[in-house]
Amino acid sequence: MIKTVTFAMMHFAIAFTVTYFLTGSFLIGGLVAIVEPAVNTVAFYFHEKVWRKVETQNNFKQDSDGIMFA
Incomplete structure (x- = not known):
């Protein structure tokens, strides 16, 4: 949760700046x-x-590195 909060703070700071x-x-x-x-x-x-629907329709699969293949 700390990582999420610090990322949000960074995002707000960048958007503002x-x-x-x-x-x-x-x-x-x-x-x-x-x-x-x-x-x-x-x-x-x-x-x-939408992405889940595309994955379901096209039967995409992901390996452990998050790389998609058909």
Whole structure:
């Protein structure tokens, strides 16, 4: 869980910093730092649903290294 929290903190910091340097606005930087990870979380959920469907339809298999083959 600590790894997840530190990754989230890093993600927020990067999103804020990049947006701040592009816009010069703390407000917009803060909004992007909050909204972008939330949108990514929802997108990841749907990506996983579609990916599972593709795996099931195509009978893909994964080896222990995570490499897919038919």
